[in-house]
Each structure stands twice: as C-alpha cells, then as structure tokens.
Amino acid sequence: AQSVTQLDSQVPVFEEAPVELRCNYSSSVSVYLFWYVQYPNQGLQLLLKYLSGSTLVESINGFEAEFNKSQTSFHLRKPSVHISDTAEYFCAVASGGGADGLTFGKGTHLIIQP
Amino acid sequence: GAGVSQSPRYKVAKRGQDVALRCDPISGHVSLFWYQQALGQGPEFLTYFQNEAQLDKSGLPSDRFFAERPEGSVSTLKIQRTQQEDSAVYLCASSLSGIKNIQYFGAGTRLSVL
Numbered sequence: 001a002q003s004v005t006q007l008d009s010q011v012p013v014f015e016e017a018p019v020e021l022r023c024n025y026s027s028s029v030s031v032y033l034f035w036y037v038q039y040p041n042q043g044l045q046l047l048l049k050y051l052s053g054s055t056l057v058e059s060i061n062g063f064e065a066e067f068n069k070s071q072t073s074f075h076l077r078k079p080s081v082h083i084s085d086t087a088e089y090f091c092a093v094a095s096g097g098g099a100d101g102l103t104f105g106k107g108t109h110l111i112i113q114p
Numbered sequence: 115g116a117g118v119s120q121s122p123r124y125k126v127a128k129r130g131q132d133v134a135l136r137c138d139p140i141s142g143h144v145s146l147f148w149y150q151q152a153l154g155q156g157p158e159f160l161t162y163f164q165n166e167a168q169l170d171k172s173g174l175p176s177d178r179f180f181a182e183r184p185e186g187s188v189s190t191l192k193i194q195r196t197q198q199e200d201s202a203v204y205l206c207a208s209s210l211s212g213i214k215n216i217q218y219f220g221a222g223t224r225l226s227v228l
Binding site: 004006032036042043044045046049051090092100101102103104105106107 | 118145147149154155156157158159162170173205207209212214216217218219220221222
C-alpha cells in the first residue's frame with residue numbers, strides 16, 4: 001500500500017516571496033510522483049511529474065520539485081509566487097509495478113497575499 | 115472533444131435514489147479512471163478501465179457502486195440507494211495508456227445526497 005502526506009493544509013505567502021509545499025510518500029516499490037493543481041472552479045491539471053532520470057523536475061510556470069528517495073519526499077517550490085498561483089495543490093504517487101490509479105494527498109491551499 | 119467531459123456538473127439526490135454519472139474521455143484515450151473527492155480531501159481512487167475492461171475496482175466503497183465502459187469510450191458510474199456519505203465530487207480522468215502518461219481530469223460531478 002502507498003500513501004501521501006501533505007502536512008500543510010494551508011500556506012499563506014506574500015506575493016513575490018518564495019514558497020515550499022511539502023509532500024512525503026510511503027511505498028514499498030518504485031514510484032512515480034506528481035503534482036496537480038486545481039484552480040478555483042476548475043478541474044485538476046498536471047503541474048509536473050517525476051518518472052525517472054533527473055531528480056529535479058520543472059514546470060513551465062516556474063515551479064520545481066525534487067525527488068528525494070532517502071527522505072521519501074517530493075517537495076514543490078517556487079522562488080517567487082504570483083497572485084495567479086492561488087490554488088489547491090495536490091501531491092500524488094503511483095506504483096511503478098502496480099495499478100495505474102493515483103494516490104493523492106489531502107492537498108495544500110496556497111494563499112497569495114498582496 | 116478537447117477535454118474530458120462529465121455530466122451532470124451538479125446532481126442532487128434524495129437518500130435512497132439511484133444516480134448515474136457520465137464521463138466522456140478524450141478521444142483515443144485507452145485508460146479511464148474514476149475518483150471520489152470528499153470536501154476538504156484529496157481525490158480517492160475508485161476504479162480503472164483499460165478500453166472496456168475494468169482492471170481494478172478495489173476503490174469502490176461498497177457494492178452500491180458500479181461502473182461500466184461497454185464500448186471502451188464513454189463510462190458511467192452508477193450509485194444505487196444513495197446515502198448521505200456518498201456526497202462528494204466524482205472525478206473522471208483519462209490517459210493514453212499506462213501510468214507514465216498524463217491523466218487528464220474532467221471538472222467533476224458534485225453529488226449532494228439529502
């Protein structure tokens with residue numbers, strides 16, 4: 001069985017400040033890791049994913065996440081946030097050797113303050 | 115269509131009623147997933163289809179939940195004798211095939227059981 005922990009349910013940050021959203025996972029097999037974003041009144045959209053190779057992955061809008069196998073973490077970071085980044089962020093894991101369904105964390109609400 | 119389409123967007127049911135939720139995946143997508151998202155929680159996996167075959171239904175919470183995809187395209191999630199605890203947003207996602215491909219999510223159906 002696998003699980004995902006997002007310890008912070010809400011993260012308030014001032015505009016242009018850096019942010020880190022934490023994600024830890026547990027799995028007994030190799031994993032694939034994802035961050036999804038849900039803007040208000042919209043569906044889930046993939047932000048970035050780690051499948052293999054470089055442990056640092058980046059999105060087109062300035063977010064990055066680093067896969068850390070020893071710490072079983074996949075934290076999401078952005079050096080300078082914008083008001084438009086206000087959204088719910090979900091970390092998810094899939095087993096490399098099992099079913100294709102995703103296991104999601106409970107989500108972190110990123111609140112950008114002007 | 116351009117994306118995953120779900121209908122209805124909102125459904126209100128009286129306790130004990132049966133409901134049917136529809137998902138129209140992206141054309142050509144082999145894999146189709148259903149998730150349940152309770153208020154303030156992350157999505158939870160319900161079931162997975164590859165074409166018309168239901169390969170995993172381990173997440174269905176009870177035998178009142180039934181999903182089908184008879185022609186390998188449109189899928190229907192049916193809930194019989196709805197209960198208040200069934201109130202949630204039901205999300206459908208589709209992908210080309212396999213976990214390495216991005217899952218594209220629909221906007222969801224918000225079910226409220228009174």
